[in-house]
Amino acid sequence: MNRPSITKYKTPVHISEYPVGPCYQAGHLVTENAGWRTEKPILDKEKCTGCFYCYLCCPEGVIFKLDGKIEIDYSFCKGCGICARVCKSEAIVMIREAKDGADGC
Ligand code: SF4
Numbered sequence: 001m002n003r004p005s006i007t008k009y010k011t012p013v014h015i016s017e018y019p020v021g022p023c024y025q026a027g028h029l030v031t032e033n034a035g036w037r038t039e040k041p042i043l044d045k046e047k048c049t050g051c052f053y054c055y056l057c058c059p060e061g062v063i064f065k066l067d068g069k070i071e072i073d074y075s076f077c078k079g080c081g082i083c084a085r086v087c088k089s090e091a092i093v094m095i096r097e098a099k100d101g102a103d104g105c
């Protein structure tokens with residue numbers, strides 16, 4: 001699976017440390033997105049038929065197959081909920097993000 005690389009972000013202190021433009025180089029993230037996501041998808045592996053339709057519809061490309069089972073890379077999932085909407089088996093539900101990691105994901 002191709003994943004974007006993460007660039008360590010250092011908060012600028014002096015004007016000379018600010019980037020010259022508003023954009024980062026393509027394929028780089030300054031942080032993983034779990035810090036601002038408000039909802040996350042939870043997969044019920046018993047209900048999942050492995051049709052892989054959620055993979056086709058995920059705009060972030062963070063759904064993948066591991067040992068024949070669907071997995072979600074939570075480090076880069078944006079929590080948009082599209083996967084839950086398109087799953088005909090209702091195998092994915094969206095839950096509120098736990099900021100303390102209490103949900104174990
Ligand atoms: S769309 Fe639903 S049933 Fe199909 S692979 Fe994804 S979670 Fe499983």
Ligand code: SF4
Pocket residue numbers: 040041057058059060061062063072076077078079080081082083084
């Ligand atoms: S919530 Fe959105 S970004 Fe996350 S796995 Fe589902 S479709 Fe992909």
